[in-house]
Amino acid sequence: MVKFFNRLYAKLNTTLGFFILITVTYWLTTYLAYRTKFTLGAETPIQQFIMFINPLPTALLLFGIALYFRGRLAYWLMVIVDLIQTTWLFANILYYREFSDFLSISIVKGSGSVDNNLSKSLAGILHATDLLVYLHIVILIILLLTKLIKVDRRPLKKRFAVTMTVFSLAFMMVDYGLSVRDRSGLLTRTFDNNYIVKYLGLNEYAAFNAYQTQQQATSRERASKSDLKAVQQYLKENPAGENFQYFGKEQGKNVFVFHLESFQQFLIDYKWKGQEVTPNINAFYHDQNTLSFDNFFHQVAQGKTSDAEMMMENSLYGLPTGSAMINYGTSNTFQAAPAILAQHGYTTAAMHGDVPSFWNRGNTYKSWGYQDFFSKSFFPNANKPSNNVGYGLKDKIFLRDSVNYIQQLPQPFYAKVITVTNHYPYLLGKKDADFPKTDTGDNTVDGYVVTAHYLDQAFGEFINYLKKAGLYDNSMIVVYGDHYGISNNHRPAIAKLLGKKSVNNYDLAMFQKVPFMIHAPGVQGGVNHTYGGEIDALPTMMDLLGIKTTGNYIMLGQDLLSTQRNQIVPFRDGNFVTPQYTKVGSQVYDTATGKLMKLTATQKEQVAADQNHVNTVLGLSDKVVTRDLLRFYTPVGFKKVDKSDYDYSVSATKKRLKQEQKEDPTSVQAKNGGKSTLSDYQTDAPELTKSK
Template identity: 65%
Template sequence: MRQVVKKVRLGLNSRLGFFILAVLLFSVKSYIAYRTKFNLGVKGSMQELLLALNPLPFAILLFGLALYMRGRKSYWFMIGIDAILSTWLFSNILYYREFSDFLTFNLMKGSSSVSTNLSKSIAGILKPTDFLVFLDVALLIIFVAFKWIKMDTNPFKLRYAATISALAVVLFGANLSLAESDRSGLLTRTFDNNYIVKYLGLEAYTVYDGVKTTKNNTTKANANSSDLASVQNYLKKNRISPNIQYSGVAKGKNVFVIHLESLQQFMIDYKVNGQEIMPNIDKLYHENDTLSFDNFYNQVGQGKTADAELMLENSLFGLPEGAAMITDGTTNTFQAAPAILDQKGYTTASFHGDVPSFWNRDNAYKSWGYDYFFSKDYYKNADKAKYNVGYGMKDKIFLRDSAQYIQQLPQPFYAKLITVTNHYPYILDSKNKSIDAFDTGDSTVDPYAQTAHYLDQSVGEFMSYLKKTGLDKNSMIVMYGDHYGISNNHKPAIAKLLGKKKVTNYDLANFQKVPFMIHMPGLKGGINHTYGGEIDVLPTILNLLGVKNQDTIQFGQDLLAPNRNQTVAFRNGDFVSPTYTKYGGDVYDSQTGKELKHLSAKQKVAVDNLQNHVTTELSASDKVVNGDLLRFYQPKGFKKVIKSDFNYKESVGVKKLKKAEKDDPTSVKAKNNGKSTMSDYQTDAPELKSSK
């Protein structure tokens, strides 16, 4: 035994021995992290083998660079590489825990636009065991610093170093070959980053993302009008006529789009300890003049809220990596709802109680043609700490303070209000908590009931204001949840919330449902069971407003059309439909929820057809965004947006409102003989009471 230990120590005292130790420690650490920190859906012995194998090629290649160096430098270079790769792994663990995805270059490029209050989010995500990814780095430093491993300063032969580099390339080739045999088209047909990491590893995924990002940038530079042909052919084949019965029923009405941050469909009619969590939203959901959709899904990717906004107002999908509002919002040409309605006589405005640069809104909104953007600069209370939580102003204060500008907008107007209090990590002070938390035992999930209840109270106060001012009679109110609030990484808590012992991928697919409702006095409402998603909102709203929409580049379909395609594409390439659901690699019967492990020939054809439709749709939309193809196309009657026409500075916006009151006295305030309606807005926000 002593002889074995002696030989091992002797081996470790050589540069090759230290290299092998570093590679093995890193690879074992990576495998353990893949299995315990991510949800990669590993199935079968082949995938298990690949998961264990995939850290090796890049570890051998990168650590092996040190073998070309002389003396002590090579040892510290290996430790440095290990530290960098470990930091990257650590960062992805934190990001994945909340967003079920991996970091991308586009996401990091826009990180400055979404960094507000991230420290609070990270504090809630972080676990002590996450720091174990640095254990191998610490061990190597200790071994060298305390001379438990002696540094070998003898030159390492160049041909041996080259052989090790070649071995890394061969191993990666074998890894890729085995991966392709298990999943054909891994690098060409995959929208889900989980697959890349599962089969090839985090380092390979990073290289893949870098190549893809560079390729997309090149695509935009080289794009031309001919690239639109395939997109237009696809849209022509899939275009349907809107529902004539509903065409123009809201013509000339104001439009309120209320963004219900992170709100999920399961919360409708949900109770905690016998108390209804969202009585105001539930009441609206069930009213006879509300069109409510119970099979409406979020379709966001990494962009989350930004993706939801992009889909709602452009009927274009977000990108598979990063957020298009950040990467393309400033430079791309868009034909968005604000511009379309502005050219139909509408005043268009967006309201958000945080900094204007958040998600690059201050630039993207100019590209979309918003007349006004009321951001943090417009709100006197925005800088007071007690008025803020999470990612901006508390909803009750935000909606109350937004009313002062709403009353000044010339009618008809299109106004989007973005709430934020129901945003992770669901922080709310005790004065504003008026309902019990969930009791799942998950400290991240449980406060969700309290912030959702607060959001509901805020909406109730806003709706009361609309009724008192008469705005409700002349407005169409659209409410939507932008994305999930509880990520799939909280499966035990989700199971408890849904009353199940264990959740399947079918349950998780349906957990992606978010509320969507359209309310207007006299509207023929009811609960609609059609399958749809955020991509379908714009065509639906335009039809209700009587706006012709037959030659636009939009990928959604009117949710009320009887012959619409009900296949809902998720950003990662999965889908739901009335017949089949595919989620996390598993296929289910949508009506029974039964997993279909062995598809019949007929079922396989049906599922393949659905998958081809989804893949084609996502690819076509990506082609439009990545190539900035709308610059080559202009629908009939649509005028190109001139971004320089818009200025969202507070001084400019206030001056513009005053001028509009004289030139176009159609606002609520103008019709109230110039008197403010703010006395009609009643809120029980404790912060405002204490201020008084």
């Protein structure tokens, strides 16, 4: 036994021995991360085997680069390559824990747009065991520095290095062959990054994503007007039918789009310890003049909030990777809600209590035609750190301060109000938190009801102001949840919240419902059970306002109130929900009962047809965005947006508002004799009440 270990130790003191050691330790570290840090869904023995071997081909290829060199340089090149790969693994562990997805080049490039207060989020995301991915590197460096492993200065034969490169590439092709045999169309038809990592590996995913990013850059250059024909043909063949009952019902009314951050449908009427978590939103949801949709789903991908905004304002999907607002918001041509409404006599404004670079809003909103954007610099209270939490100004303070600008907007206006306090990691100080945490045992989840309750209180205060200021009865108020607040990685906690022993893929698909409500005076409200998603919001709002979009605008959603909706709800990963079927991967559930189905031949045909529809509409949307196809088409009566028309600086905006009070005295403040209505806003925010 002693001789065996002596021989093994001698082998480790060779370049080849160290190469094998560092490759194996990195390989096993990555595989353990796959099993413990990600939810890749390796179900069958072949999938388990592929997931086990897939870190190895690129490890051999990248570590093998050092074999072309000799001595100390070769050893430290291997360590540096290991450090780079492991850091990529570590970064994805943190990102995946919160977003259930992997980092993309677009996300990394756009990280400056979303890194505000990121340290707080990282503190909540990071687990001590995450740092263990670096343990093998630390040990190897110590072994080298203490010379327990000695550097072999003898050069390897070049043909051995070449052989290792060829072998690793061949191994990579074997992995790919096994993968596409188990999952046909892996790189051509999938919309889910989990599949790529499960089958090919995290490094291969990075390479594929880099290729996709490059393709996006070149696709715009190659696009032509004829590329739009397929989109127009799809819209012609998939009409939603007329909306006779509601079309034009709210014509000329003000429009509020109230953005509920990370707010899920299950919170509606949800009680904890006998208390309603969101009593104000519940009352709004059940109001006799509120159209509420209980089968409405978010459809976001990596872009999260930015994807939701993209769909709500444009009726175009976000991208499968990255954020369309970051990648294309500055350069693309859009025909978005703000521009459409501005050309129908509306004043358009967006309000958000953080910096304009967040999700590239400062540029994107100009492309969308927002006349005003009130961001963090407009809110003096945002300068005090204690008034902020997570990603911006606390909701109660933000909403109260926002009415200072809302009251100055000439009517009719279109105003989007974006809340942020109900955002991961769901932190609130004791002075703001007056609702008990849940007891799921998951620290990420248990604070969710606390911040949701705070958001609800802020919403209630805002609605009360609208009533006092005379805006409630003269406005169409749209309220929606932008995306999930609790990711699918928290299954035990989700089960406990829902009162279940466990949750399956069907439960998680239903968990993606978010509220969508439209309150309008004179409209007979009620809960509508039609199936739809964020892609359908804009056509619904436009029809209520009497602005015909069918046959003119490129909108891929359908009016939720139309008579002949197809009710197919595509998810960005290619799965979908209809009133009949819920498809998650290869599993199909009965939507009504939640039972896993064994499909008949007829049912298989219908599911295949629905899947083809989903793939088609997602693909067409991606072409519109990545190829900037709207630059080739201008709807009848629409004037192209000129971004140079907009200036969101504080001085220019305030000067413009002052001038508008004289030229178009239709604002709430103008009708109040030029006096502010801010005193009508009542809040219990301690930051604003303690000085009174």
